[in-house]
Amino acid sequence: MKNVIVTGAAGFLGSTLIKKLLENGAKVAAVDVGFDNGTLPDQENLTKISMQLTDAEGLAGAIPEGEYDAFYHFAWRGVNGPEKADPDIQSENIRLTLACAKAAKMLNCPRLLIAGTVAERAVESLLKLEKTTGGMMYAAAKNAAHQMAETYCKYIGQPFIWMQFANIYGPGNHTGNLVSYTLDQLGKNEEAQYGPAEQPYDFIFVDDLIEAVYRLGDAAWDRTGYYIGSGDPRQLKDYLRTIGAIKRKENLIGIGKRPDDGVTYQVEMFDITPLVKTIGNYVKTSFEEGVVRTIRENKA
Numbered sequence: 558m559k560n561v562i563v564t565g566a567a568g569f570l571g572s573t574l575i576k577k578l579l580e581n582g583a584k585v586a587a588v589d590v591g592f593d594n595g596t597l598p599d600q601e602n603l604t605k606i607s608m609q610l611t612d613a614e615g616l617a618g619a620i621p622e623g624e625y626d627a628f629y630h631f632a633w634r635g636v637n638g639p640e641k642a643d644p645d646i647q648s649e650n651i652r653l654t655l656a657c658a659k660a661a662k663m664l665n666c667p668r669l670l671i672a673g674t675v676a677e678r679a680v681e682s683l684l685k686l687e688k689t690t691g692g693m694m695y696a697a698a699k700n701a702a703h704q705m706a707e708t709y710c711k712y713i714g715q716p717f718i719w720m721q722f723a724n725i726y727g728p729g730n731h732t733g734n735l736v737s738y739t740l741d742q743l744g745k746n747e748e749a750q751y752g753p754a755e756q757p758y759d760f761i762f763v764d765d766l767i768e769a770v771y772r773l774g775d776a777a778w779d780r781t782g783y784y785i786g787s788g789d790p791r792q793l794k795d796y797l798r799t800i801g802a803i804k805r806k807e808n809l810i811g812i813g814k815r816p817d818d819g820v821t822y823q824v825e826m827f828d829i830t831p832l833v834k835t836i837g838n839y840v841k842t843s844f845e846e847g848v849v850r851t852i853r854e855n856k857a
């Protein structure tokens with residue numbers, strides 16, 4: 558890839574991908590509301606475009622002229638925190654995903670890659686739930702964005718893939734997901750509390766995820782969606798106990814201390830066979846190694 562567009566460029570994953578693209582000689586047009594958080598220092602081949610994405614025309618007009626090989630759409634408001642539950646913010650994210658598809662078409666970009674999440678699959682538990690958590694609004698919006706982007710891209714003839722990410726962890730990730738929550742609690746010597754944690758689950762180390770995302774940029778796609786996971790899904794409580802053992806604080810892993818949220822994942826959801834067929838083996842980091850690195854690099 559020589560020339561690439563990335564939205565959500567100052568975020569955790571967008572900035573990590575951009576560093577990899579630049580290391581590999583690509584030129585990047587990076588779009589985000591701002592870059593003051595310092596995740597992306599100024600450097601050659603990187604054009605930072607500070608703008609609020611609002612529509613396709615505005616975005617296409619702000620991208621420097623040129624031929625682009627790939628367009629990664631990572632911008633999304635409310636990936637974490639209270640905005641996850643906000644219906645207006647999450648609906649706006651869906652609209653902006655479609656605006657990016659339209660902009661990719663206007664820019665004649667031959668490949669559009671959009672960030673999804675395995676949490677989309679949580680909506681499959683909706684019918685049996687009497688009550689949901691606020692975070693489910695994010696999952697539902699991603700699911701809707703997925704269906705609408707797939708429909709719209711097929712309608713306008715925009716080649717695209719939806720990348721469904723596993724749960725991600727690594728240095729610098731303070732999303733409050735189960736790894737970052739557990740490490741934070743144990744760091745404070747406080748108990749981390751969970752439901753029964755019996756469901757199958759999948760965590761991937763951020764560098765492995767970004768390797769897959771990078772390779773997908775110019776791979777020969779044979780489908781419109783890929784799940785990007787570790788290839789080693791486990792029962793959730795096994796992951797949690799592993800973190801407790803690494804920190805030597807097994808007594809602070811409070812499994813069963815909260816009610817079950819009723820969301821279940823099936824182990825088949827975590828199948829990486831189609832992805833490995835397309836891009837080769839991309840996973841290098843075991844969960845144990847990844848947690849040790851996360852602890853070490855977060856301290857540094």
Ligand SMILES: NC(=O)c1ccc[n+]([C@@H]2O[C@H](COP(=O)([O-])OP(=O)(O)OC[C@H]3O[C@@H](n4cnc5c(N)ncnc54)[C@H](O)[C@@H]3O)[C@@H](O)[C@H]2O)c1
Nearest residue numbers: 565567568569570589590609610632633634672674722725
């Ligand atoms: N981090 C995870 O664990 C995880 C897991 C699965 C999927 N994802 C998906 O990956 C993508 C990136 O996630 P992340 O962790 O890097 O999130 P992040 O919150 O760190 O980054 C998102 C970025 O998008 C930008 N943004 C939001 N709305 C914008 C707008 N209208 N105009 C311009 N910029 C805008 C934000 O400023 C932010 O920098 C998201 O789509 C997210 O849903 C993340």
